[in-house]
Amino acid sequence: MNLLLCSVAIPTIAAESPQTPPTATHAPLTIVQHSDVFRAVDPGASTGEPALDEQGAKTQSRFFVIGDEANEFSRRLKERLSDPEQRAEFRAEQRAALVTQNAGVGRLVGLDPVMEQKLIELLTDQQMEQFEQMHVRPRPTVSDLQQYADEATQRMNALRELLGDEKLERFQDFELSQGERRWVNRLSARLAPAHKLRPDQEDRLIALKHEQSRMSFAAIESWRAFRRPLGPQTSLEDMQRETQRQSRIANENSWRKRQVENPLLEQKAAAFLTPVQLAELSKYQAEEQDTTRRFIEAVRADAGMDPNIPAQPEAAEERPKLIDAQLQIEVSLTVNREPTTVTRSVRNGESFTFEAAQGLIAEATPTMYDDDWVDVHLAYYEEGANGRRRLSGGSISAAQVRQPDGSLATGGSGGTVITGRKGYAVETKVNAKVL
Incomplete structure (x- = not known):
């Protein structure tokens, strides 16, 4: 396949x-x-x-x-x-x-x-x-990743021509929080006219929700479904089934996390919301949790499981553990067909930054496990009108350092398109070894 x-x-x-x-x-x-x-x-x-x-x-x-x-x-x-x-x-x-x-x-x-x-x-x-x-x-x-990148560049050029560099960056930052803005708008729509959120209240609540979403997203290991090879005979249906299982587990864990996170968000929001607004926020979040619970229960029932969400997370297969070691990491990036290769010696989990082609800046963070696999998380930056900016999106390249028979393995590779001032078609390849 x-x-x-x-x-x-x-x-x-x-x-x-x-x-x-x-x-x-x-x-x-x-x-x-x-x-x-x-x-x-x-x-x-x-x-x-x-x-x-x-x-x-x-x-x-x-x-x-x-x-x-x-x-x-x-x-x-x-x-x-x-x-x-x-x-x-x-x-x-x-x-x-x-x-x-x-x-x-x-x-x-x-x-x-x-x-x-x-x-x-x-x-x-x-x-x-x-x-x-x-x-x-x-x-x-x-x-064709380059085709997507070129199309993204055309869109960015048209937006830049209309807005200029500084306002384009503001618009891109605005886009990154649109999910949270929709969430806050739904809350505001529930409030009577006399209690509507002021613009400054909306901005502060959006910032709180964005931070909550960012932390929740960082905790989801959705890439794990594809981290290990599924085998040459794996069907697309099997991949979908495994992804749905991973999604169900992630949703259940997210629901449990929100049981703790939502009260914390309300505590922080109490500093700038009125008592009426805060009470509606609490009600809104409780209704969301109830809706999420019913969704998860329906998914579990469809899978032939007990629909009730267990108090404790589902016992997962034993996860590989991070090792304490010095690593040699080789990262090869091809950005809009221009190659760059860097090699660094770092502690496991330590990040390093380097300049790739086309003005793109990459931050690589290797995490190696005791099953001889290493994930290299890549975040991307560029110099903007107001200094260095982190771009939306990123990538993870997984490499097997050693095969089960003990022989050395080849590196992992992948591809992504990142959009900043322009589109960047980024092809990645990583190799790693323990020093």
Whole structure:
């Protein structure tokens, strides 16, 4: 089986049900491509919540849309894009979604109403162009990371021409917190007019929620499902089944963590919210937890399990342990077809930073385990208008240092597209050994 797994910074397509139209978003996504498979489903956006309908029932949110379902989804969208009347209706839907998604962008980026409308129009045009590229124009069978990077560069250039460098950076920072903004907007909508959140309260609550989401996301080991080789005969269905199992466990663990985290967030928010607002926040979070619980229970029931969430986390297979050692790490990055290779000797878990090609800066953090595997986490930066900025997204390359028979193994590799001032197609390869 020839599978390509890569993280690509282009919009996701939400396909919760056959009747649900795609919605506009600019979050990074994971593409899994295999023959006629080329879809991605957003399982919970940036806040890590499960997809739920208005009654709290689970939707058909999955990591993959495959086979005939993927082809039918694409066919319907192609039909809408090809018919002038349906296309106009679809564009209006996308524009409306972008208006909602970018609520407050003028105030936070520093745009007057005219410039804000120009930004929305440009984002809508870009969204439609990407749907065209994915569903109307032919694509190569194997995804071309450089093509995605070049398209991202074109989008960034158009945004820079409209906004300028400084406001473009503000807009990119604004995009990173859109999940948290939607969350705060839903809370504010529950409040009576006399108790609506002020802009400064919204900003502080968004910052708190963003930090909570960041910490929760960092704790999810979703990459573990793909860290070890699954074998040459592993089917896509088996991969999906394992991913769904990992997702269920992650959701259960997240639900348990929120039992502790939500009261802490309320304690911090008490410093700037009124008693009425704080009481509504507490109620809002309790309802979210209840909705999440019902979602998890439905998933467990579908899997033939006891629907009740156990008090203690599911006993997992014994995890490899980090070792205390000095490592020699070789990282090879090809950025927009320009190669860079660095070799460093560091303690296990110690980060090092180096300049790659095209102005991209990489921070590598190796973590080696007692099963002779090493993960190299890569974070990316660039010099912006106001200094060095961390870019959204990153990558993990896993390498087996030694085969089970004791022989040395070759390094691990992967590919991703990172968007900053422009698009960066990044191909990675890592090698490691214990000194």
